[in-house]
Amino acid sequence: MTLFTEKVIEIIQSIPRGKVMTYGQIAGTAGNPRAARQVVRVLHAMSPKYDLPWHRVINAKGQIAMKSDSAYNEQLMRLELEGIETDINGNIDLTRYRWNPEIRYEWSNWV
């Protein structure tokens, strides 16, 4: 377990209900803006172990990035249960649902 992973896990767990974060945002908050892929990795491989709200993590386009349709629909459903509005294509209004964590390690690329 490395520091990045711990940070990523911590950040993901800090996402409140009804809010979402993007991969790049999490990676940047964790201190490595280039490690977006690793966020993906952590999500995919460690979510069940660390009880991470993986469904609150989406890509920067405001969409669910799931590969499989079944998991996609599941995530979509969970997001709706949390009160996050999604359109027919699964687009989420990041402007309203993006979560800004208090803990910013380094980040200078968000609006």
Add this chain to the structure above:
DNA sequence: TGGATGACCTTAA
């Protein structure tokens, strides 16, 4: 065009 983004794949312990 250029820049940001990424739900993987591979290697190490």
Add this chain to the structure above:
DNA sequence: ATTAAGGCCATCC
């Protein structure tokens, strides 16, 4: 065999 860390470039806007 399983679990965790790390990466660099193709893709989309």
